[in-house]
Amino acid sequence: VTAAHQVVVVGGGFGGLYTAQSLRRASLDVTLVDRRNFHLFQPLLYQVATGGLSPGDIASPVRHALKGQRNARVLLAEVTGIEATRHRLLLNDGELAYDTLVLASGVVNHYLGRDAWRPLAPGLKELEDALRIRRRVLAAFEAAEREADPERREAWLTFVVVGAGPTGVELAGALGELAHRTLPGEFRAADPRRSRVILLDAGERILPSFPPPLSERACGSLARLGVEIRTGASVVGIDAEGVTVETAGGQERIPARTALWAAGVQGAPLARAVQEATGCKLDAMGRVIVAENLTIPGFPEIFVIGDMAHVEWRGRPLPCIAPAAIQEARYVSRVIRARLGGGVTPPARFEYFDKGMLATIGRSAAVAEFRGLRFWGFAAWLVWLVIHLLYLIEFENRLLVLIQWSNQYLRSSRGSRLITADDGG
Numbered sequence: 001v002t003a004a005h006q007v008v009v010v011g012g013g014f015g016g017l018y019t020a021q022s023l024r025r026a027s028l029d030v031t032l033v034d035r036r037n038f039h040l041f042q043p044l045l046y047q048v049a050t051g052g053l054s055p056g057d058i059a060s061p062v063r064h065a066l067k068g069q070r071n072a073r074v075l076l077a078e079v080t081g082i083e084a085t086r087h088r089l090l091l092n093d094g095e096l097a098y099d100t101l102v103l104a105s106g107v108v109n110h111y112l113g114r115d116a117w118r119p120l121a122p123g124l125k126e127l128e129d130a131l132r133i134r135r136r137v138l139a140a141f142e143a144a145e146r147e148a149d150p151e152r153r154e155a156w157l158t159f160v161v162v163g164a165g166p167t168g169v170e171l172a173g174a175l176g177e178l179a180h181r182t183l184p185g186e187f188r189a190a191d192p193r194r195s196r197v198i199l200l201d202a203g204e205r206i207l208p209s210f211p212p213p214l215s216e217r218a219c220g221s222l223a224r225l226g227v228e229i230r231t232g233a234s235v236v237g238i239d240a241e242g243v244t245v246e247t248a249g250g251q252e253r254i255p256a257r258t259a260l261w262a263a264g265v266q267g268a269p270l271a272r273a274v275q276e277a278t279g280c281k282l283d284a285m286g287r288v289i290v291a292e293n294l295t296i297p298g299f300p301e302i303f304v305i306g307d308m309a310h311v312e313w314r315g316r317p318l319p320c321i322a323p324a325a326i327q328e329a330r331y332v333s334r335v336i337r338a339r340l341g342g343g344v345t346p347p348a349r350f351e352y353f354d355k356g357m358l359a360t361i362g363r364s365a366a367v368a369e370f371r372g373l374r375f376w377g378f379a380a381w382l383v384w385l386v387i388h389l390l391y392l393i394e395f396e397n398r399l400l401v402l403i404q405w406s407n408q409y410l411r412s413s414r415g416s417r418l419i420t421a422d423d424g425g
């Protein structure tokens, strides 16, 4: 009996999990390796960061997601590198042989060369990041309640979000809602309504990847939630007491005890190890530049997908979004099946279907663009809601999120406002 073809998938995010699941009917073995034991629905991290959802609502064990798939197994391990010529994956505590390798280990927060800002302004990428932000934000309101000096209290009630892409906009909107709709009435000395949520960006408009009229709409929705928008403002300094920005009018200091980072990501460290092993090229963001069939040039048995991959589409790299990772996963699984003699051979080039863009602002507004059609306000928010519920991996998560959102929508409540243990971050 010949041994089954071994497909090793690194990462249990959208790219990795969908690859493994799409291979469920193929006669091969799939091993999914992740250093975390759960699939994380990152698009709702901002809700955990602002107390709207609990961690368990947006994360589910990868092992459970693949429970019914007989040809798949899950290994909890950190991948540290590859030995491409020996077809071996290097783990923190061993190695693993593969016939076909699919790399989908995502991206990490990037501080534009200012790593000293990392502990001062947490980013939002991992579940722990969301918990860290939640702790800092809630602790700031508590500190404001106990602060007698008005100026210092104001600094505790000032929240600066750096970066006005979809993550920054969603985070600022949710913070505005928390401060101006959820918390009022719960404090005695500090008035959460006096909080300032400031959304900063060096560019000239927020949501630069959206058409300008939708940026305008988003500005209106944010303003209704009390968010101040400062475009054309580059951050030049962050410390424990505030943020310094450079604007056309010169430098300005914003006293603020909470700064949050939503200004950039870069390829996972594993991308560098892959570069060393294969000589592949990385783009400026540190993502692996792949061939048109998503393999590493010269290594037809190694695919790179999702955020970790730089996939050229119509002259531009695809953005780091879930639909790209999912479509790439499905394509790669078709290529693998076809190579082993199963299914129809897919086109030699990966074709992307643009499903448009969405960003939500608070609990009842969003902006959306789909093939030239633009939606905003409540209608766009409903689209956002349905899509996010559909893409949650487990039915259980969908139910939990729906219950929490109904509660949030009807009562402005945010039930997961817990200040949990400090991990030093």
Ligand SMILES: Cc1cc2nc3c(=O)[nH]c(=O)nc-3n(C[C@H](O)[C@H](O)[C@H](O)COP(=O)(O)OP(=O)(O)OC[C@H]3O[C@@H](n4cnc5c(N)ncnc54)[C@H](O)[C@@H]3O)c2cc1C
Binding pocket: 010, 011, 012, 013, 014, 015, 016, 033, 034, 035, 036, 038, 039, 040, 041, 042, 043, 044, 045, 046, 077, 078, 079, 080, 104, 105, 106, 107, 124, 125, 166, 167, 268, 270, 305, 306, 307, 308, 320, 321, 322, 323, 325, 358
């Ligand atoms: C705050 C936020 C909001 C977002 N909102 C949206 C949105 O609204 N819509 C949208 O389409 N997209 C959104 N995205 C982007 C979307 O989440 C990503 O495009 C998607 O998760 C990419 O999937 P992936 O599989 O490439 O990587 P990921 O989902 O990041 O998964 C990577 C996996 O690899 C594992 N891993 C990493 N390194 C190693 C290693 N060395 N060894 C073992 N395992 C490893 C990680 O633990 C992780 O499970 C958002 C992202 C963030 C951070």
